[in-house]
Structure formats: C-alpha cells, structure tokens
Amino acid sequence: xxxxxxxxxxxxxxxxxxxxxxxxxxxxxxxxxxxxxxxxxxxxxxxxxxxxxxxxxxxxxxxxxxxxxxxxxxxxxxxxxxxxxxxxxxxxxxxxxxxxxxxxxxxxxxxxxxxxxxxxxxxxxxxxxxxxxxxxxxxxxxxxxxxxxxxxxxxxxxxxxxxxxxxxxxxxxxxxxxxxxxxxxxxxxxxxxxxxxxxxxxxxxxxxxxxxxxxxxxxxxxxxxxxxxxxxxxxxxxxxxxxxxxxxxxxxxxxxxxxxxxxxxxxxxxxxxxxxxxxxxxxxxxxxxxxxxxxxxxxxxxxxxxxxxxxxxxxxxxx
Amino acid sequence: xxxxxxxxxxxxxxxxxxxxxxxxxxxxxxxxxxxxxxxxxxxxxxxxxxxxxxxxxxxxxxxxxxxxxxxxxxxxxxxxxxxxxxxxxxxxxxxxxxxxxxxxxxxxxxxxxxxxxxxxxxxxxxxxxxxxxxxxxxxxxxxxxxxxxxxxxxxxxxxxxxxxxxxxxxxxxxxxxxxxxxxxxxxxxxxxxxxxxxxxxxxxxxxxxxxxxxxxxxxxxxxxxxxxxxxxxxxxxxxxxxxxxxxxxxxxxxxxxxxxxxxxxxxxxxxxxxxxxxxxxxxxxxxxxxxxxxxxx
Ligand SMILES: Nc1ncnc2c1ncn2[C@@H]1O[C@H](COP(=O)(O)OP(=O)(O)OP(=O)(O)O)[C@@H](O)[C@H]1O
Ligand SMILES: [Mg+2]
Numbered sequence: 144x145x146x147x148x149x150x151x152x153x154x155x156x157x158x159x160x161x162x163x164x165x166x167x168x169x170x171x172x173x174x175x176x177x178x179x180x181x182x183x184x185x186x187x188x189x190x191x192x193x194x195x196x197x198x199x200x201x202x203x204x205x206x207x208x209x210x211x212x213x214x215x216x217x218x219x220x221x222x223x224x225x226x227x228x229x230x231x232x233x234x235x236x237x238x239x240x241x242x243x244x245x246x247x248x249x250x251x252x253x254x255x256x257x258x259x260x261x262x263x264x265x266x267x268x269x270x271x272x273x274x275x276x277x278x279x280x281x282x283x284x285x286x287x288x289x290x291x292x293x294x295x296x297x298x299x300x301x302x303x304x305x306x307x308x309x310x311x312x313x314x315x316x317x318x319x320x321x322x323x324x325x326x327x328x329x330x331x332x333x334x335x336x337x338x339x340x341x342x343x344x345x346x347x348x349x350x351x352x353x354x355x356x357x358x359x360x361x362x363x364x365x366x367x368x369x370x371x372x373x374x375x376x377x378x379x380x381x382x383x384x385x386x387x388x389x390x391x392x393x394x395x396x397x398x399x400x401x402x403x404x405x406x407x408x409x410x411x412x413x414x415x416x417x418x419x420x421x422x423x424x425x426x427x428x429x430x431x432x433x434x435x436x437x438x439x440x441x442x443x444x445x446x447x448x449x450x451x452x453x454x455x456x457x458x459x460x461x462x
Numbered sequence: 463x464x465x466x467x468x469x470x471x472x473x474x475x476x477x478x479x480x481x482x483x484x485x486x487x488x489x490x491x492x493x494x495x496x497x498x499x500x501x502x503x504x505x506x507x508x509x510x511x512x513x514x515x516x517x518x519x520x521x522x523x524x525x526x527x528x529x530x531x532x533x534x535x536x537x538x539x540x541x542x543x544x545x546x547x548x549x550x551x552x553x554x555x556x557x558x559x560x561x562x563x564x565x566x567x568x569x570x571x572x573x574x575x576x577x578x579x580x581x582x583x584x585x586x587x588x589x590x591x592x593x594x595x596x597x598x599x600x601x602x603x604x605x606x607x608x609x610x611x612x613x614x615x616x617x618x619x620x621x622x623x624x625x626x627x628x629x630x631x632x633x634x635x636x637x638x639x640x641x642x643x644x645x646x647x648x649x650x651x652x653x654x655x656x657x658x659x660x661x662x663x664x665x666x667x668x669x670x671x672x673x674x675x676x677x678x679x680x681x682x683x684x685x686x687x688x689x690x691x692x693x694x695x696x697x698x699x700x701x702x703x704x705x706x707x708x709x710x711x712x713x714x715x716x717x718x719x720x721x722x723x724x725x726x727x728x729x730x731x732x733x734x735x736x737x738x739x740x741x742x743x744x745x746x747x748x749x750x751x752x753x754x755x756x757x758x759x
Contacts, residue, residue, distance in 0.1 A: 342562065342565065344606075348593040
C-alpha cells in the first residue's frame with residue numbers, strides 16, 4: 144500500500160493530465176494569436192504595397208495605374224492629384240518632428256528620471272510618478288488641440304507670422320507626449336542600479352550630482368538608450384497629434400535648416416489619415432499608396448526596434 | 463562657550479570648504495593661532511594624539527537601538543580594531559565617523575563625534591567634505607562598473623585632485639597588493655575581477671586620494687592568506703601617516719595589526735576599549751575574555 148503510494152508520487156503524470164494539456168493549449172493560442180495578427184498585417188502591407196509599384200504590380204495581377212518605385216523612394220513632391228508620389232516629402236516631415244521632439248523629450252525625460260530616482264523624496268515621488276502616468280494616458284488628439292490652441296499662439300508671440308500649422312508646435316507637443324516614456328523607463332533603469340555603488344561614491348566624498356551623473360546614469364545607460372529608441376519610435380508613429388498640429392500640405396523641407404520648422408508639412412502618418420478619410424482624388428492608385436507609406440513606416444520602426452535590441456544586448460547593465 | 467563657537471567656525475572652513483581637504487597643516491595652524499584661551503589649548507595638548515573622539519553616541523534604526531552610549535578616543539596615526547559578534551554594531555559605528563548613516567532614512571544618530579575637535583554632526587559640517595577626509599572601504603566589495611583605472615582615479619577626479627594619475631594608480635594598486643595581477647589590464651572592467659581582487663581594488667580606490675582617516679570594514683574577509691597578509695602590511699604602513707579604523711572578525715588579525723582594540727558585544731554596547739595587548743592578554747571584563755577565547759559569540 145505504502146509502496147504503491149510512493150510509486151504514484153514519483154511517476155510523472157501531471158504533465159500529461161487533461162487539465163495540464165488544456166491550460167497549455169490555451170496559453171499557446173493566446174501567444175499564437177498575436178504572432179498571427181502581426182504576420183497578417185505585414186503580409187497585407189507587403190501585398191497591397193506591391194500593387195502600387197510598376198515593378199511588382201503585374202505579379203499581383205494588377206493592371207491599372209502604377210507608380211515607379213524609384214520615383215516613390217527618391218521623389219520629393221507629394222501631389223496626389225498630379226499623381227506625384229515622392230515619399231521623401233512625407234519622410235522629411237516625420238523626421239523633423241522626430242528630431243524636434245527628441246531635442247525636447249530626451250534631456251527633459253532623463254532629467255526627470257534623475258530627479259525621481261536620486262533626488263525626490265518619497266512624497267514628491269508619490270505625486271510625480273502618477274502625474275507622469277496620467278500625462279502618458281491623455282488621448283493624443285487632445286495633445287493635437289493643445290498644440291493648436293496654446294502652443295502655436297505662444298510661439299506666435301515670439302515668432303510673429305508663424306502659420307497655424309507648423310512643425311515646431313507639432314514637435315513640441317510630441318516631445319511633451321513622449322517625456323513620460325523616456326522618464327519612466329529611464330527611471331526604472333536608474334532605480335535598478337544597486338545602492339552599493341551609490342554608497343561607494345558617497346564614501347569617496349562625491350556629491351549627489353557626482354553620484355547621479357557619474358555613477359548612476361552610466362550604470363543605467365542601456366536602459367536609458369532603450370527608452371530613447373522606444374520614445375523615438377513612438378514619435379515616428381504618432382498620428383493624431385501631428386495630424387491636427389502639423390498641417391495638411393505636403394512639402395519637402397530640409398530638416399537641418401531651423402527655419403523649415405516654422406512651416407507646415409505632412410508627416411507620413413498624417414498623409415495616411417488623409418488618404419483613409421477619403422477626401423482625395425487619385426482613385427485606386429492613391430488608395431494603394433497608403434500601403435506603400437505604411438510599409439516605409441513599418442520598416443523604419445522595425446529598424447528602430449532592431450537597434451534597440453542591439454543596444455540592450457551590447458550595453459547590458461552589469462553591476 | 464564663546465570660544466567653542468569660535469573654534470567651530472574656524473575649523474568649519476576646512477570641512478565645509480571645497481579647497482584641498484587633506485591639507486591638515488592649515489587646520490593645525492589655525493588651531494594654534496586660535497588657541498589662545500585656555501580650554502582648547504589644554505585639551506589640544508593633553509589629547510594631542512586623539513583624532514576621533516566619540517562621546518555618548520547612540521544610534522537607532524527606526525525604533526531599534528543599534529549602538530548604546532559609545533564613547534572612545536581614537537589616537538592619531540594608529541590602527542584601531544573593532545571586534546565583536548555579528549550584528550553588534552561595528553559597521554554602524556564606522557558609518558557614524560564619516561556620516562554614511564545620513565544616507566539611511568531610518569537611521570538616527572545622537573551624541574557627539576569629533577574629528578580633530580570638530581563635531582562632525584554640527585550643522586555647518588558638510589558630509590561631502592568630511593568624507594573626503596575620512597575614506598572608507600566597505601564590507602562588501604563595490605567597485606564601479608568602470609575600468610580598473612577609472613575606479614582608482616574616481617576619487618581624484620571628483621575631488622579635483624591633480625597629479626600624475628598614471629603614477630597614483632600604479633602606486634595605489636601596488637600598496638593594495640593588486641598591481642601585479644592587473645597591471646596588464648588596467649582598462650578592463652573592475653567587475654571582471656575576483657571578489658578578493660575587487661576588495662583590493664576598493665582599497666586602492668580609497669587610498670588614492672590620501673584620506674587622513676581610513677575606515678575599513680572587514681577588508682580581508684574575502685582574501686586568501688597571502689593577500690590578507692599584504693593588506694595587513696598595508697594597514698601597518700598606512701598607520702605611519704594615517705589613522706586606520708578597521709573592523710575584523712579575525713582575532714589574530716586584530717591582535718597582530720592594531721594598537722587599540724574596541725570590543726563591542728551584542729546589543730550595541732562597547733564593552734571594553736583599550737590597548738590591544740591589554741585586551742588580548744588581560745581584559746577587564748569576563749565577557750570580553752569569553753568572547754576572545756571563543757567561549758561566547
Ligand atoms: N540599514 C539598516 N536598517 C536597519 N537596521 C540596520 C541597518 N543596518 C544595520 N542595522 C541593524 O543594526 C544592527 C547592527 O548592524 P551592523 O551592520 O552595524 O553590525 P555589524 O557589527 O557590522 O555586523 P557584521 O559583523 O555582521 O557586519 C543590526 O541589528 C542590524 O540589523
Ligand atoms: Mg558589519
């Protein structure tokens with residue numbers, strides 16, 4: 144009797160019990176669902192975009208109008224009614240908003256993270272962290288109107304004659320939007336730095352500033368970089384705020400020329416919204432260009448993610 | 463009374479200021495020119511060798527008392543050992559000397575602890591300046607995630623000490639008995655070293671800035687006998703110019719290297735503080751004798 148019990152206890156039965164199988168399948172299905180969704184979206188993007196280009200359309204059995212892939216990738220004029228699809232006009236606007244928002248959000252986000260992790264008292268933290276989370280939760284269209292109603296007029300005071308729609312206020316508002324992301328991910332990385340290292344610094348006669356900037360930030364660098372890249376991906380993909388604030392007129396601008404930030408332009412995401420909402424001319428070709436832009440956007444964000452993974456691997460926190 | 467305030471003011475310039483904190487000549491001179499009225503000059507002469515004086519120090523962590531009424535006088539240019547069972551407050555006492563307890567939210571220190579006559583808990587004392595004069599080697603090795611070289615020069619950089627860094631690095635690593643093992647890989651991460659090597663790196667880092675007082679919390683606990691004896695040699699050598707306060711669980715080590723020994727026992731009391739020889743050969747207290755002979759831990 145007792146030996147029987149022992150045997151049953153020791154043989155592996157649980158792994159194949161029906162309940163175990165059921166739960167395992169359930170979790171597998173959940174995981175599979177997101178993978179399948181991603182694959183379908185990518186497949187849709189690629190096949191629809193293929194119908195847009197002269198080069199690939201025949202393969203997809205499309206006979207109507209098509210566009211040159213070279214003109215698409217190198218052209219700087221985006222005029223749908225003239226059948227000009229130069230995506231660089233849109234890419235330049237997206238790039239400028241990304242640069243502009245990065246200039247605002249990266250330093251402010253890291254400074255906020257340093258404050259939260261190294262300087263803030265328990266009470267200050269308990270107020271600031273939820274405030275940041277709320278900031279991250281505001282619908283982005285609200286940010287767009289905030290830019291239109293407050294930021295642009297405020298810029299107008301300093302720079303009279305600025306248009307209602309401009310890259311600068313779109314950049315500022317996207318910058319504000321992504322600060323919480325930079326701050327909270329960087330703060331997590333800084334809080335994870337072991338206290339021993341701070342003690343070592345203070346023990347050497349370091350000031351709080353020395354410890355924060357010379358020990359904690361370098362030790363948390365990979366987390367901080369990750370926060371940058373995630374925030375930039377977010378800026379690139381941001382749609383509603385820039386649709387409202389940046390303008391509706393596509394224009395190729397030089398991102399390195401500060402004066403071009405005062406002009407309005409059409410970022411990639413806003414162009415896609417325009418195409419989707421349908422008040423455009425250009426027929427099937429214009430509609431299919433939507434997927435071509437989407438594919439470019441997807442590739443850019445994919446590259447950002449790969450860089451982020453690489454950085455996280457390469458500069459893994461080791462303390 | 464008014465004189466005391468006066469001294470405090472003069473000396474505070476040295477602990478609150480950012481100018482070279484190791485320049486104690488200046489401190490001594492100010493004292494002499496200032497020591498016209500009787501009280502200090504008497505205490506200065508009678509206790510010329512006392513560098514650190516603890517007067518009725520009590521420490522609490524929250525509601526729990528970790529040290530009870532600790533008073534002792536630590537002589538200059540000597541090695542003072544702190545021994546006692548685990549949890550009796552040795553590390554806590556070390557942290558009182560350089561005010562590292564300030565960094566622990568729940569810690570509360572009461573009493574007076576003077577460094578060359580200046581109470582380090584006075585409001586005008588800058589703990590940063592204090593810690594530049596009182597270096598520390600922690601119980602657990604904690605090198606920075608930087609290169610070996612950068613670890614050693616860290617203190618020099620933040621304290622704005624100039625000099626031939628290469629030479630200081632070599633010198634400090636040699637004194638910490640680590641040079642031969644790392645001289646070919648100074649620019650590799652300090653974290654790639656073994657535990658004992660990391661501890662010696664931390665010692666090199668602490669002595670690179672030439673502090674007046676060096677607090678060492680079980681610096682040899684992770685070292686092999688050879689490295690241990692090298693560190694013991696270093697401690698004895700350091701005591702020619704500096705004051706070393708060292709925590710150790712190793713009785714022989716305390717007996718070998720220290721001039722004075724403080725025996726703490728559970729509950730955070732200082733049971734006996736005397737010349738090392740006296741403590742080990744003829745302690746006043748039965749409890750100390752029991753502890754030293756291993757009857758009580
Ligand atoms: N940061 C802290 N917060 C709360 N209590 C603490 C803290 N540090 C130490 N204590 C308590 O204070 C007492 C003394 O601790 P301390 O570290 O000074 O002992 P120790 O003599 O150095 O022991 P060991 O030989 O094990 O290092 C212990 O009871 C410990 O639990
Ligand atoms: Mg200890």
